[in-house]
Amino acid sequence: MNCNDTLVPSRFLQTCDISLPSIDVEPFTLVIFGGAGDLSKRKLLPTLFHLYQEKELPNDFSVLAFARSKMADDAYRQLMKEAVREFSEEPFNESSWVEFSSHLSYLSGLFEEDSSYEELNKILEQSSVLTSRGDRQLVYYLSVPPQVTPVIVDKLKNHCLCKEPFQPKIIVEKPFGRDRASAVKMNKVLTEAFDENQIYRIDHYLGKETVQNIIFFRFSNSIFEDLWNSRHIDHVQITVAEDLGIEHRSTFYEESGVVRDIVQNHLLQLIAMVAMEPPIGFEAEFIRDEKRKVFHSIQPMSDDMIDRFTVRGQYGPGKIDGQNIRGYREEEGVPATSNTPTFLAARFNVANWRWTGVPFYLRTGKRMSKRVTEIAIQFKQPPLRLFGRTCDVLEPNILVLTIQPDERISLRFGVKYPYSPNQIYTVNMTFGYQETFKTKFHHPYDRLLLDCMKGDLTLFVREDEIEAMWDVVDPIVSRWERIPPQRFPNYAAGTWGPSEAHRLLDQEGRHWITG
Numbered sequence: 001m002n003c004n005d006t007l008v009p010s011r012f013l014q015t016c017d018i019s020l021p022s023i024d025v026e027p028f029t030l031v032i033f034g035g036a037g038d039l040s041k042r043k044l045l046p047t048l049f050h051l052y053q054e055k056e057l058p059n060d061f062s063v064l065a066f067a068r069s070k071m072a073d074d075a076y077r078q079l080m081k082e083a084v085r086e087f088s089e090e091p092f093n094e095s096s097w098v099e100f101s102s103h104l105s106y107l108s109g110l111f112e113e114d115s116s117y118e119e120l121n122k123i124l125e126q127s128s129v130l131t132s133r134g135d136r137q138l139v140y141y142l143s144v145p146p147q148v149t150p151v152i153v154d155k156l157k158n159h160c161l162c163k164e165p166f167q168p169k170i171i172v173e174k175p176f177g178r179d180r181a182s183a184v185k186m187n188k189v190l191t192e193a194f195d196e197n198q199i200y201r202i203d204h205y206l207g208k209e210t211v212q213n214i215i216f217f218r219f220s221n222s223i224f225e226d227l228w229n230s231r232h233i234d235h236v237q238i239t240v241a242e243d244l245g246i247e248h249r250s251t252f253y254e255e256s257g258v259v260r261d262i263v264q265n266h267l268l269q270l271i272a273m274v275a276m277e278p279p280i281g282f283e284a285e286f287i288r289d290e291k292r293k294v295f296h297s298i299q300p301m302s303d304d305m306i307d308r309f310t311v312r313g314q315y316g317p318g319k320i321d322g323q324n325i326r327g328y329r330e331e332e333g334v335p336a337t338s339n340t341p342t343f344l345a346a347r348f349n350v351a352n353w354r355w356t357g358v359p360f361y362l363r364t365g366k367r368m369s370k371r372v373t374e375i376a377i378q379f380k381q382p383p384l385r386l387f388g389r390t391c392d393v394l395e396p397n398i399l400v401l402t403i404q405p406d407e408r409i410s411l412r413f414g415v416k417y418p419y420s421p422n423q424i425y426t427v428n429m430t431f432g433y434q435e436t437f438k439t440k441f442h443h444p445y446d447r448l449l450l451d452c453m454k455g456d457l458t459l460f461v462r463e464d465e466i467e468a469m470w471d472v473v474d475p476i477v478s479r480w481e482r483i484p485p486q487r488f489p490n491y492a493a494g495t496w497g498p499s500e501a502h503r504l505l506d507q508e509g510r511h512w513i514t515g
Contacts, residue, residue, distance in 0.1 A: 025453045026131035027060035029124060033111065033152055034143035035065020036076065039173070041083035044143065047445040049084050052100045053093065056450060060129040066107045066120065076106035089443065111152050117159040124166065138166040139452060146175055150189045157193040171200045171452055174265050175256060179477065180470035187463045200452045201461040205266045207444025209433060210407040212459070214273040217409065227379065230358045234396065237361045237376040238270050239514045241368040243320055250333030257340045262364045264473045268295065271360055274375060275350050284457035288465060295468035299349040306479045313343030313498040315367040316489030325367060325493035339484055342366040343491060345501035361505060367493035369515060373403040376513040395426040398513060407433040
């Protein structure tokens, strides 16, 4: 084809009658409650600085940190400079930081004092910038312990900081309560001050590219969507393994344990992304509707089912990468007799038309052999030994969606080994995001912060989802707390958990694919 030839539009493009929207981020003011804390240092400020360098932010924006420590603006900027230098994924750029830091300021105050909110109101009236719509976009980020959230929200409401002249949004970090009752109470506090479409309950797992791609992978590839049911899938495994321990969070972890920390949010969201029905459109409410249906479809567990189909664990001393690792009970701030679980393996059943009879096996834990998050979908074996007993199909077809540490998708299938008499050999067909698209790593907070500023709720968790997820895990937590474990610790650091976790699958003729 030469330059003078006329390009004929594709017939597929002709049928695409709705163009994808391009939404720029409007001027905003971000108020970070707890803006001098660990989350701000490790995640929020490095993310904001990265977005600034990538020119994702508007020219007019401001970030106001609100915290108890007394310091001037310059001292706060220096503190965050050191944090960004330490925790950023990219080389530190001094000149960019000088430009970016001019947008940072600091307010010292107590979350429970009215005078702090009076001062906040004055600052916001002076610093907030009008958007193209003529309003003032304001985002509150609650980087605080859960028990502080009601105090802050109540003060914001009483000082008229939840309505005009501002257009406020509020981002709330997990945990969303300790059980269903406390989650309902927390949601009531939030919805009395804000509309549901102003509330962004953040789960950073949903910001990971591979998690988002589950929907695209399923619904844009008919070869997989047609197989995505109990007729063709034998079972699903989801592993969220961490090689790290509790990282100086003993107080938090003693109150939460593995179920509240990981299962109630991350793992159940991953189940929903795998098991949901096709939404009627790619809009926030349609997708969140389908996820909620999955949570309601998960079969409630009786005490007998919990005893049979769940395994709890706590790590003891061991080795990871040749380094001696102390056990959970030896961690700073942990009682020597603690029965807090750091590991769970469980079989869940999604009791709906698509998934009845397909077990979902979940596994998550601290101080495991390596850091990995994977969803493995194992397909059913062929019913006949077509190639004879000696060459039977030994390995099933398995689709693996790896979320971390690398983002990739692989499909395991059998081929004939070259020059052999009908010998089957298992191979993997693999797609890697970084290798294919040559993209740099983007932290999940990049996407989630931008989505909030653009008003996109798709990757945030709705009120009824939160309560439905607690309905799933509350019986497990209650049973475990009533019946103390017989032996803790029951797995060594650097392993794949207690032996009972392997027997959970072995007794049904299956085995863990990862590890």
